[in-house]
Every structure is written in structure tokens, then in C-alpha cells.
Amino acid sequence: MTPRVSVRRRVAARAGEWSAATPPLLRRVYAARDALDEAQARPRLAQLLPPDGMLGLDAAASLLAEAIAANRHIVVVGDFDCDGATACALGVRGLRLLGARRVSHAVPNRVTHGYGLSPSLVEELAALEPDLLVTVDHGIACNAGVAAARERGWQVLVTDHHLPGEVLPDADVIVDPNQPGDRFPSKVLAGVGVMFYVLLALRRHLRAQGTFADDVPDLGALLDLVAVGTVADLVPLDANNRALVGAGLRRLRAGQGCAGLNALAEVSRRAPGRLTAADIGYAIGPRLNAAGRLEDMALGIECLLTDDARQAREIAATLDEINSERRAVQQQMTDEAEAVVARVSLGEAVPVGLCLHDADWHPGVVGLVASKLKERLHRPVIAFAPSEPGSDSLRGSARSIPGFHIRDALADVAARHPGLVERFGGHAMAAGLSLHADRFDAFRDAFQAVVAATLSPELLAAEVLSDGPLEADDFVRANAEALRDGGPWGQGFPEPQFDGEFDVLGWRVVGERHLKLELGGHDTRLNAIHFGGWDGAAPPPRVRIAYRLEADDYRGGDAIQLVVVHLEPA
Numbered sequence: 001m002t003p004r005v006s007v008r009r010r011v012a013a014r015a016g017e018w019s020a021a022t023p024p025l026l027r028r029v030y031a032a033r034d035a036l037d038e039a040q041a042r043p044r045l046a047q048l049l050p051p052d053g054m055l056g057l058d059a060a061a062s063l064l065a066e067a068i069a070a071n072r073h074i075v076v077v078g079d080f081d082c083d084g085a086t087a088c089a090l091g092v093r094g095l096r097l098l099g100a101r102r103v104s105h106a107v108p109n110r111v112t113h114g115y116g117l118s119p120s121l122v123e124e125l126a127a128l129e130p131d132l133l134v135t136v137d138h139g140i141a142c143n144a145g146v147a148a149a150r151e152r153g154w155q156v157l158v159t160d161h162h163l164p165g166e167v168l169p170d171a172d173v174i175v176d177p178n179q180p181g182d183r184f185p186s187k188v189l190a191g192v193g194v195m196f197y198v199l200l201a202l203r204r205h206l207r208a209q210g211t212f213a214d215d216v217p218d219l220g221a222l223l224d225l226v227a228v229g230t231v232a233d234l235v236p237l238d239a240n241n242r243a244l245v246g247a248g249l250r251r252l253r254a255g256q257g258c259a260g261l262n263a264l265a266e267v268s269r270r271a272p273g274r275l276t277a278a279d280i281g282y283a284i285g286p287r288l289n290a291a292g293r294l295e296d297m298a299l300g301i302e303c304l305l306t307d308d309a310r311q312a313r314e315i316a317a318t319l320d321e322i323n324s325e326r327r328a329v330q331q332q333m334t335d336e337a338e339a340v341v342a343r344v345s346l347g348e349a350v351p352v353g354l355c356l357h358d359a360d361w362h363p364g365v366v367g368l369v370a371s372k373l374k375e376r377l378h379r380p381v382i383a384f385a386p387s388e389p390g391s392d393s394l395r396g397s398a399r400s401i402p403g404f405h406i407r408d409a410l411a412d413v414a415a416r417h418p419g420l421v422e423r424f425g426g427h428a429m430a431a432g433l434s435l436h437a438d439r440f441d442a443f444r445d446a447f448q449a450v451v452a453a454t455l456s457p458e459l460l461a462a463e464v465l466s467d468g469p470l471e472a473d474d475f476v477r478a479n480a481e482a483l484r485d486g487g488p489w490g491q492g493f494p495e496p497q498f499d500g501e502f503d504v505l506g507w508r509v510v511g512e513r514h515l516k517l518e519l520g521g522h523d524t525r526l527n528a529i530h531f532g533g534w535d536g537a538a539p540p541p542r543v544r545i546a547y548r549l550e551a552d553d554y555r556g557g558d559a560i561q562l563v564v565v566h567l568e569p570a
Contacts, residue, residue, distance in 0.1 A: 005462045005566060007499050007546050023482045025474060029467050029496045030486075042486070043243040045220070051201050053183035056175040060157055060198050061205035063132070063173050067155070068100045068206075072131035077117055078107040078301055079137040079191070080292030080364075082285045086229030087136035087159075087192040089258075089304035090222050094199040097217045098206060104128055105305075107297045110364055114387065114395075115425075115432065117145035122152070130154055137161070137191025137229075140176050141425040143169040159194050161235075162425055163407055186240045188492070192229030193244060196222070223248035224257040225304065227488075231277045232285030234429070236492030245488040249275060260303035263316035264288065271553070277488040278495065287316070290323035293364030330368045333361050337369050337383065338376075352460065353409075353451030354381045355444040357394065361385035367397035367430070374399040378462040380406055380451055382433075384440065393422075394440060398431040403459040404451070407431040412454075413446045420446060464546045464566045466499040472522035477558045480551040499546045501570045502526070509534045519543075519562065527552065530564035542570040 016036030018027045035041035051057050067074055074095060078088025088105050095103045106125055108114065113121040116138035122145055125133070132155040139146065139158035146169035149156050156171040164179050175198055177184040189197070199219055207216060227248025230241055237245060251257055252265070252275050261284065265272055268283035291300035299322075303315040337356050354373065361369070366383035374381045382398040400406035407426040410433055414421045420443055424433035435443055489495035502519035510516045515533035519526045528547065533539075546566040552559035 005464060005568070007464045007466050007544070007566065009466045009468045009499070023479060025470075025479050026482050026486045029483070032467055033493055040239065042246060043239045045243055045247050047239065048243050049185055049240045051184075051197050051204075053185065054175065054177060054197060054201075055179060055182040055184070056173050057197065057201045058205070059173045060159070060175050061201040063155065063157055064095070064100075064134075064198075064202050065205050065209065067132045068095070068098070071101055073102045073104065073129060074100055074132045074134060075125060075128055075130040076103065076105045076134045076136060077121070077125075077138075078105060078297065079116065080107060080110050080297040081137070082232035082288045082292075082300075083191045083229040084137035085288055085292065085297050085300045085304060086225040086232075087190075087195045088301050089260075090192055090199070090225045090229075091134055091136050091159075091195050092305060093225075093258075094195070094219060094222055095202075097219070097222075098199065098202055099211065104130070105301060107292075107301060109296055110292060114434070115423075117142040117149065117156075119144050119148040121145065122148040125149075126152065132157065135159060136195050139169065139171065140164045140174070140179065141169075141423070143167060145169075146171050157198075159191070159198055161189050161191050161194050163427065165425070186238055188236045188238055188241060190226075190230040190233040190235045190241070192226050192233075193235075193241065196226050196244070220247065221251075221256070224251045224261055227252070227277075228261060228280050228284055228288075231280040231488070231490055232289065234281075234491050237277075237488060237490040238492060242488055242493060245277060245490070249277065249488060258304060259307055259309045259312035260305070260316065263309070263312035264303070264319065266313070267316040267320045274484070274553075276484055277490050281490070286326075287319045287323045290326040291319055293368075294322055294326050294329070294362065326365065326368075329362055330365050330372075333358070333365055333369045333383075334372045336361075337373055341373070341377070350377060350379070351448050351451075352379055352455055353448045354379060355384070355396075355440070355447055356381070357384040357440055359386060363387055363395045366395070367399070367432075370397050370399040374401065379460060380404055380409070380455070382447065386437070387434065392437045394435055394437050396433045396435070398426065398433065400429050400431075401459060402429075404455050409447070409450050409454065412450045413443065416450070417442070417446050464499075465494065465497070466546050467496050468498060469500045470498050470522070470549065472524055475522065475524060475526060475549070475560060477551050477560050480549050480560045483549060484551060495548060497546055497548045497565055499544065501542065501544045503542050504539050507539055515539065515564075517564070519545075526560075526562055528562035528564055530567055533564060533567060539567065540569040543567050544570045 010032035012031035016031050030041040076091035078084045108121045134157045140160040158171040158174045160176045227245045264284045270279045288300045363385040366385045370381040370383040380400045382396045384394045384396040387393040387395045398406045405428040410424040422434045502521040505520045506518035515530040517528040545564050547562040547564050552561040
């Protein structure tokens with residue numbers, strides 16, 4: 001089935017105040033996002049929220065400063081997604097920059113250890129003889145793992161951004177802007193952003209102690225990692241996150257990123273000087289994530305920690321190969337999932353909350369499958385796979401639609417059916433869980449009941465937001481470049497897109513799934529591409545589309561193209 005889709009135009013409350021250097025089209029786009037001047041539209045590091053109010057930050061700084069002064073062994077424990085990998089590399093690099101001499105890192109294996117700081121990972125970490133564990137991008141729900149580490153006499157600093165459960169782990173210090181009692185104004189920092197704030201607090205603490213003479217370490221040199229982790233984790237880009245991401249992108253564009261990120265941009269065939277948040281989201285991030293999905297994220301972290309450009313290129317090439325394998329596995333699993341949906345659906349009978357499971361699926365890719373189906377069906381989707389081949393334990397990855405809080409829905413299921421869900425965690429739009437295989441049917445029924453009871457029918461109508469129409473003289477490369485460079489764009493500060501009616505003057509299929517279009521309208525002929533737009537039928541002679549205006553770097557010169565995000569008969 002195809003969900004109902006409507007195109008709604010954003011409305012700007014007022015025009016705002018702008019310098020002459022800001023093109024009129026960009027002013028209109030910013031105003032529609034409630035940004036009414038340069039400071040709101042493109043915040044700088046000087047506007048970064050101060051650390052004051054983030055619960056546990058001063059205690060974390062003291063704990064780390066004591067460990068550094070006593071030359072204790074600090075082990076930064078990462079996670080197997082891009083946010084966790086960049087946060088881990090940031091922690092290691094930042095602690096070394098601030099004087100730590102004994103810093104190691106570790107990361108759980110998705111199959112062997114499961115998510116986060118588990119007791120099995122703690123047992124394996126004993127060989128490193130750590131004194132202090134620092135979790136990044138996880139830990140707030142790892143009560144058993146934290147307890148196991150504390151039983152061994154290790155200190156534990158939890159840095160996380162996920163929503164906590166009813167009981168917090170018994171760590172020495174917890175830094176998480178979403179924990180009870182935290183007064184930090186922004187609750188949407190990624191894990192890498194939380195760790196960056198911990199390093200800022202540590203530097204302030206060390207400076208107050210007189211640790212630095214005149215040469216204070218520049219933590220801004222690490223913002224390339226913060227940018228990549230923040231964008232890849234799809235957290236909302238509020239003003240604070242845009243300041244962090246914007247600064248990191250400027251470093252990457254200037255060629256000042258770490259060797260690994262430069263190599264990943266190169267293997268992704270992205271021009272360093274024109275890198276955007278979209279390049280992170282669609283090219284760099286997926287290649288890092290692929291290591292944690294199909295292999296071991298230790299390889300991705302190694303790429304981010306090396307300062308050897310040749311080694312970085314070799315690792316990036318390997319990550320690129322893994323990502324190609326990931327894409328093939330993802331496509332096969334998505335095709336299988338769509339076939340299941342086609343078999344069970346009769347008209348509008350697809351459940352409002354969809355749960356899918358296949359014994360042959362890969363646990364590292366189910367999140368991508370859930371995301372693809374969520375986009376196509378516009379309803380919450382959870383995809384499950386065995387935690388490892390032949391296992392009786394299932395790992396599920398959930399993706400939701402705007403207006404339906406998927407993590408709260410899982411909490412509701414767990415409360416109504418004690419013992420059904422082994423563990424869960426996440427955010428409003430994405431979550432993860434585990435349960436026993438023989439409880440899948442019971443969970444599916446319970447989840448669908450919760451969704452049916454709480455999801456309003458209005459939310460099932462997909463909506464494409466548009467910045468309105470463009471006039472004939474708007475279709476110029478200068479505007480395309482201004483829109484590209486006007487970000488960072490992302491969740492909560494969406495990339496500009498427009499809508500209008502056009503004649504289809506020509507079309508052809510490219511890459512088996514995509515439509516290349518030649519469109520007429522506004523007294524001009526325009527090239528357009530609709531990724532995934534080929535459905536086996538010719539497009540109608542006149543269409544209404546929602547699209548992005550982009551510079552066509554492949555053709556170069558003054559060339560532009562429209563990237564179609566929605567197409568319907570006019």
C-alpha cells in the first residue's frame with residue numbers, strides 16, 4: 001500500500017533582519033524555520049550553551065582530573081553506531097589532549113556482547129585492568145554492566161543522551177541531559193555532543209587548577225568528530241547542535257579534519273571543500289556505521305584515531321567495501337520485508353504498527369529495514385532478527401513517524417505485559433529492544449494494540465513540507481549553492497525543498513530504480529532526478545513535484561538539477 005501524501009507549504013511569521021549578503025531566497029527559507037537573523041540561522045561557537053546546568057558535569061570533571069593526576073588507566077567504552085564511534089574517538093583524543101597518559105578504548109561487538117556496557121563486556125575488559133570506565137553514547141540503561149564493573153572495584157563515568165529508565169545505574173557519575181533533575185536547556189545533544197561538553201568541563205577544571213601555563217589545549221580541533229556523530233545520529237539540529245555541526249563542517253571543508261574522516265570523504269567521492277551535513281548523513285556516516293552493522297566497530301574507531309593518512313585510506317577502503325556489502329544485505333532484507341507486507345495486506349489492512357521477523361535476517365541491518373518500510377508505509381515499524389545465527393534471542397530495531405513516541409510505546413508494552421520485553425531503550429523516533437523468540441507473536445499483538453489505542457488516524461497521513469514555489473529567475477546555480485551552504489540542514493532544521501507543476505518532456509530509467517526526468521515549466525527546461533522513483537509505469541505528462549534545488553556538479557558550470565522527493569499527477 002502507498003500512504004496518503006499531502007504537500008503543505010511552510011509559512012514564515014515575519015521577514016526578519018538580514019545583511020545584504022544573504023540572498024532573498026535564503027531569507028525566506030530561514031524565516032520559515034523561525035530563524036529571523038544571521039545569529040539564529042547560522043549560530044557560531046560563541047553562542048554555544050554554557051555547561052552550567054548539566055547535571056554531573058562538575059563531578060565528571062573532578063573524577064577525570066583525579067584519574068589523570070594519578071595516572072590511572074582510563075578506558076573509553078564506545079558503541080557500535082556512528083555516534084558511539086565518534087564519541088569514543090573524541091573521548092580518547094580529547095583526554096590525551098588534556099594530559100591523560102593511559103587511555104585505551106573498547107567497543108562491544110553487536111553479536112557477542114549486545115548493546116552497551118553489558119556484564120559480558122565487563123568480563124572481557126578485565127584483561128585491560130582499567131581503573132575508570134567512561135561510557136559514551138550508552139550507559140544510562142546499562143544497570144547490570146555498571147554494577148559488574150563497580151563490583152570489580154572500577155570507577156564508572158556514564159556519558160549518554162538516551163532517555164533513562166525508572167532506575168538509574170549505580171555509576172560514580174552520570175552525565176546525561178535527559179536524566180531527572182538536569183537543567184541543561186538543550187535535551188537533544190548526541191552522545192558525541194555530551195562527551196564534548198564533558199571535555200569542556202574537564203578543561204575548565206584543569207585550567208582552574210593551574211594545569212596549563214599559556215598553551216591551553218584547543219578542543220575545537222575535535223569538532224569534526226562532533227559534527228559527524230551529531231548528524232549521523234539524526235538528533236534535532238537545534239541552535240546549539242547547529243553551532244557544533246557548523247564549526248565541525250568548516251574544519252572538514254578546510255582540510256583540517258582527522259585523517260580518517262578525510263579518507264572517508266575521499267572514498268565516498270565527496271569534494272572536501274563542499275562537504276555538507278547531507279554528505280555526512282548519506283556518505284560518511286553510513287560507511288562508519290557499516291563496520292558496526294556487519295563487522296566490528298573497532299575498525300571504524302581505528303579509522304578515526306589514526307593520524308597516518310595512508311593507514312586511514314586503507315581502513316576507509318575496507319569500510320567502503322563493508323558498506324557495499326551492507327547495501328546488498330539491506331536491499332535483500334527490504335525486498336523480503338516488502339513481500340511479506342504485500343502478502344498480509346488487503347487494501348488498507350496493513351497494521352498501524354508493523355512488526356516483522358525473519359530467522360535469516362542480520363541484526364545489524366534491521367534498523368535500516370525498519371526505516372525504509374517506515375518511510376514507504378508511513379507508520380511505526382519494528383524489524384527483528386536473531387541476535388546471532390540460531391539464537392533464541394531476538395533483537396528489534398524500531399522506527400517511528402512524527403507524533404508517535406516509539407520509546408514510550410515500548411515502555412507502555414513493557415508495563416502492561418511484565419517480562420515480555422527483556423530490555424529496551426531509545427528516543428521518540430527510534431528505539432531498540434530484545435525479547436525471546438517464542439514471545440514474538442505476543443509482543444507483536446501487544447505492540448499493535450498500544451499503537452492502535454494511541455496513534456491518531458491523522459498521523460497516518462504522510463506530509464511533505466515545502467518552502468513554496470520557485471519563479472523562473474530562481475532556477476540559477478547561485479541559489480542552489482546558497483541553499484547548499486546555508487545549513488547545516490537536518491532533523492529539526494530541514495533542508496529546503498519547494499513544489500510546483502511541470503510538464504514531463506522526457507524521462508528514462510537509470511540504475512534500475514531511479515527516474516531521470518526532463519521537465520518544462522517557468523519558461524525553462526530543467527533536469528531532474530527522482531531516486532527510487534521507477535515503479536514500472538511511465539510518469540504522467542504533467543506532474544506536481546516537491547523537490548530540492550541543487551547544483552549539478554557532475555555537469556559543472558552553471559548546471560543545476562531538481563532532486564524530486566515527491567511526485568504526483570498534476
